[in-house]
Amino acid sequence: TRTPVNVTVTGAAGQIGYALLFRIASGQLLGADVPVKLRLLEITPALKAAEGTAMELDDCAFPLLQGIDITDDPNVAFSGANVGLLVGARPRTAGMERGDLLAANGGIFGPQGKAINDNAADDIKILVVGNPANTNALIARASAPDVPASRFTAMTRLDHNRALSQLAKKTGAPLTEIRRLTIWGNHSATQYPDIFHAEVAGKNAAEVVNDEKWLAEDFIPTVAKRGAAIIAARGASSAASAANAAIDHVFTWVNGTPDGDWTSAGIVSDGSYGVPEGLISSFPVTAKDGKFEIVQGLDINDFSRSRIDASVQELADERDAVRELGLI
Numbered sequence: 001t002r003t004p005v006n007v008t009v010t011g012a013a014g015q016i017g018y019a020l021l022f023r024i025a026s027g028q029l030l031g032a033d034v035p036v037k038l039r040l041l042e043i044t045p046a047l048k049a050a051e052g053t054a055m056e057l058d059d060c061a062f063p064l065l066q067g068i069d070i071t072d073d074p075n076v077a078f079s080g081a082n083v084g085l086l087v088g089a090r091p092r093t094a095g096m097e098r099g100d101l102l103a104a105n106g107g108i109f110g111p112q113g114k115a116i117n118d119n120a121a122d123d124i125k126i127l128v129v130g131n132p133a134n135t136n137a138l139i140a141r142a143s144a145p146d147v148p149a150s151r152f153t154a155m156t157r158l159d160h161n162r163a164l165s166q167l168a169k170k171t172g173a174p175l176t177e178i179r180r181l182t183i184w185g186n187h188s189a190t191q192y193p194d195i196f197h198a199e200v201a202g203k204n205a206a207e208v209v210n211d212e213k214w215l216a217e218d219f220i221p222t223v224a225k226r227g228a229a230i231i232a233a234r235g236a237s238s239a240a241s242a243a244n245a246a247i248d249h250v251f252t253w254v255n256g257t258p259d260g261d262w263t264s265a266g267i268v269s270d271g272s273y274g275v276p277e278g279l280i281s282s283f284p285v286t287a288k289d290g291k292f293e294i295v296q297g298l299d300i301n302d303f304s305r306s307r308i309d310a311s312v313q314e315l316a317d318e319r320d321a322v323r324e325l326g327l328i
């Protein structure tokens, strides 16, 4: 029998948490033969709600679920953690300035980063979902100097999946025929979904689409503003699709990308494609043996360049702001 993998989920009592935990416990995060132990981290007032979710997890009698711990102490939550899904964050409320938002999240992701540094297992893998995801990941990483920077990632897989779906709709091709899409930059409205290297049934996607107006005025804004459109329609933010993307991200990280394809993830830049080293930016990535690698050697046309640069500039501005606040 395999030793269980310790999976820590922060913000476990929130709406993404509710959509996520059952799928982790059923084996979809790591594989159908991998037992898991869940650690749920919440703020004190939400512990009772987390206990309610744990009762429901018990009631599913998942064969792979070997234990659930609930705590409001990050040091306990990350003790021996192999995978950390950092979902809980401070949302922007009406009238809140960016500086206040970043400072509030610094107060969450700084201490969590330190708790990861001091307590997590050597193979810890972190996915930051809570927004602003890229910069929250940067803050956590800065507080965890003993953990390799490559273990801190930010989620742009939801954007990637949204882009896949929009492209499938436009071309009429089944999703399984679309490969090599890329989300570049920040998980924000400046992100750039790139189809110039994508393939639809083996043909170049930009050539198949052959419609720059659709690309600039429909596809890119639809993907980038999908979160707001979901809120407008549903009266609540995306939760099941966000949880699904978190499952996809970690599953890919652990189990690898299919041959000839890649995915998108926010990972620490090594300077590739002119993205300043150290920023946590979305790139085209492959995964193998538990490691993400940036796909190299793609030609970036002018259309793409200006959009990548704009989103990366936003990431650099966020980094400068948290540096000024002393958070990194």
Ligand code: NAI
Pocket (backbone or CB within 6 Å): 010, 011, 012, 013, 014, 015, 016, 017, 041, 042, 043, 046, 087, 088, 089, 090, 091, 108, 128, 129, 130, 131, 132, 133, 155, 156, 158, 159, 187, 237, 238, 239, 242
């Ligand atoms: P939610 O408000 O339903 O749940 C958040 C939970 O986090 C709450 O239960 C809260 O008590 C908890 N929390 C707050 N501070 C905490 C702390 N210091 N430690 C542990 N738990 C803490 O929010 P929801 O809908 O679950 O979304 C969570 C985050 O995910 C938000 O920041 C949202 O913007 C982000 N998000 C990111 C996406 C992405 O693609 N990267 C997509 C969708 C949402």
